[in-house]
Amino acid sequence: MQALILAGGKGTRLRPLTVYTPKPIVPIANRPLLFYQIDLLRNAGITDITLSLSYQPDKIEQILGNGSELGVRLRYITEPSPMGTAGAYRFAADVANDTALVLNGDILTDLDLKKIIEFHRSRKADATIALMTVEDPTHYGLVQVNDDGRVISFVEKPSEKEAAALANTINAGIYVLEPSILDLVAKDTYKSFEYHIFPDILERDLPFYGYVMMGEYWLDIGTPESYLKAHIDLLSGKIGGQTLAEKPDHDAATHAEIDRRSVVGEGCTIKPGARIINSVIGPGAHVEEKALVEDSVIWSHTRIASYAEVRSSVIGRSCHVGRNVI
Ligand code: GDD
Ligand code: MG
Numbered sequence: 639m640q641a642l643i644l645a646g647g648k649g650t651r652l653r654p655l656t657v658y659t660p661k662p663i664v665p666i667a668n669r670p671l672l673f674y675q676i677d678l679l680r681n682a683g684i685t686d687i688t689l690s691l692s693y694q695p696d697k698i699e700q701i702l703g704n705g706s707e708l709g710v711r712l713r714y715i716t717e718p719s720p721m722g723t724a725g726a727y728r729f730a731a732d733v734a735n736d737t738a739l740v741l742n743g744d745i746l747t748d749l750d751l752k753k754i755i756e757f758h759r760s761r762k763a764d765a766t767i768a769l770m771t772v773e774d775p776t777h778y779g780l781v782q783v784n785d786d787g788r789v790i791s792f793v794e795k796p797s798e799k800e801a802a803a804l805a806n807t808i809n810a811g812i813y814v815l816e817p818s819i820l821d822l823v824a825k826d827t828y829k830s831f832e833y834h835i836f837p838d839i840l841e842r843d844l845p846f847y848g849y850v851m852m853g854e855y856w857l858d859i860g861t862p863e864s865y866l867k868a869h870i871d872l873l874s875g876k877i878g879g880q881t882l883a884e885k886p887d888h889d890a891a892t893h894a895e896i897d898r899r900s901v902v903g904e905g906c907t908i909k910p911g912a913r914i915i916n917s918v919i920g921p922g923a924h925v926e927e928k929a930l931v932e933d934s935v936i937w938s939h940t941r942i943a944s945y946a947e948v949r950s951s952v953i954g955r956s957c958h959v960g961r962n963v964i
Contacts, residue, residue: 639736640736640739645743648661655952661859665920665938672702675743676705686713721828728824738817748877748879754766761787765846766848768848769808772808780804781848783848792840854878862952869935888903890902890906891908893910894912903920905921912930913932921939924942934948939955944961
């Protein structure tokens with residue numbers, strides 16, 4: 639089976655972090671977000687992966703290369719202009735000649751993909767989507783299933799009124815699709831799974847199922863708030879299968895305090911009296927005397943000057959937080 643990762647979005651809501659760093663490679667605990675998805679696919683035995691790109695594709699390709707370091711084979715397809723989620727799948731048509739696993743490129747999850755694939759096969763489905771329960775479904779695709787797990791309605795970005803009338807199960811952005819779905823997507827046009835293809839599948843009454851996730855971790859990294867939340871969750875061990883890398887080489891003064899949860903990148907300098915608590919510090923960053931970084935994410939080569947205090951914040955690359963600033 640092949641996989642397609644939809645990674646062409648502009649990441650607008652995550653600006654300014656995504657101005658120079660496309661969302662698929664924003665660092666999560668100092669590793670590009672797509673690495674986590676690639677781990678997930680490889681753990682399910684899927685090593686043929688196509689990345690569907692549109693925004694800043696060269697940067698992504700530069701970082702991920704041919705995938706050999708991650709134990710997979712990566713292929714890149716860049717749309718001339720964004721073709722929508724389903725248009726991108728159509729554009730990568732030879733991936734879809736077989737059963738395909740399609741992933742939104744901005745989700746962090748520990749779902750065992752083998753489970754949804756098995757579920758899909760056992761139902762002889764044409765399309766299966768993973769479902770997650772959330773408190774406020776208005777930012778997602780709201781999905782209703784019947785007792786057999788068959789999808790009976792799909793409403794993308796429902797209004798509050800629509801959401802109130804239905805259960806809070808949403809599209810988690812993980813699909814198993816048979817090649818028959820490809821025929822539903824017109825060539826060379828903008829098409830969205832969420833607005834066009836899923837409603838069309840329902841209309842045609844094709845076997846369309848929802849696999850409800852149970853207790854697995856899942857998060858859409860779409861906003862600065864969720865980006866920070868992903869880190870806090872990761873540091874507290876809430877995301878299964880993720881053992882954070884050993885602390886690499888950095889220069890920490892003996893009188894600096896780095897708690898056990900924090901991750902400090904390579905080549906960082908942590909000065910005496912500095913405190914790093916429940917945070918991720920990017921490579922080459924400097925945290926100076928008596929500065930505090932707590933519940934925060936600091937990108938590479940940023941300097942936190944002495945006595946500054948950074949709490950529950952995300953600071954981008956090569957920034958300078960001045961002395962005494964809180
Ligand atoms: N190649 C390509 N081309 N990729 C695209 C395009 C495109 O034109 N448009 C979006 N994508 C990619 C994005 O990069 C992202 O990884 C994924 O498709 C989803 O797009 P988002 O813009 O992040 O959508 P969303 O978060 O508002 O909603 C989607 O995800 C929710 C779950 O996180 C929908 O699928 C919802 O139904 C779902 O609940
Ligand atoms: Mg999203």
